Amino acid sequence: QVQLVESGGGLVQAGDSLRLSCAASGRTWDTYAMGWFRQGPGKEREFVAAISWSGTSTYYADSVKGRFTISRDNAKNTVYLQMNSLKDEDTAVYYCAARFGARFAATGGYSYWGQGTQVTVSS
Secondary structure, eight states: OOEEEEEOOEEEETTOOEEEEEEEESSTTSOEEEEEEEEOTTSOOEEEEEEOSSSSOEEEOTTTTTTEEEEEETTTTEEEEEEOSOOGGGOEEEEEEEEETOOSOOSSOOOEEOOOEEEEEEO
């Protein structure tokens, strides 16, 4: 059984920063890529960022490149999403996801998902 629990969401103003965390439990002895996705109001869920098992490879959606940074601490089984220069359009529920057996920064194919954390950016 795998559990992913996000935290760190909240209400911020445009231009502010926020850091999301996602703690994994269960199958943490295995290698797994991690990703962040988001779903804004009335929108489809979209890819935000991914990180490889080692943490040396990352991949970002164009909309967040240069503003968001994904990182991980395997000793704590935790992945982070540092979000800077937040914009109105970043308002969404943010989900972390795990893809076991993948060492690369995967943009899809995730099997395990957290419950999501709300990020609201006001202007």
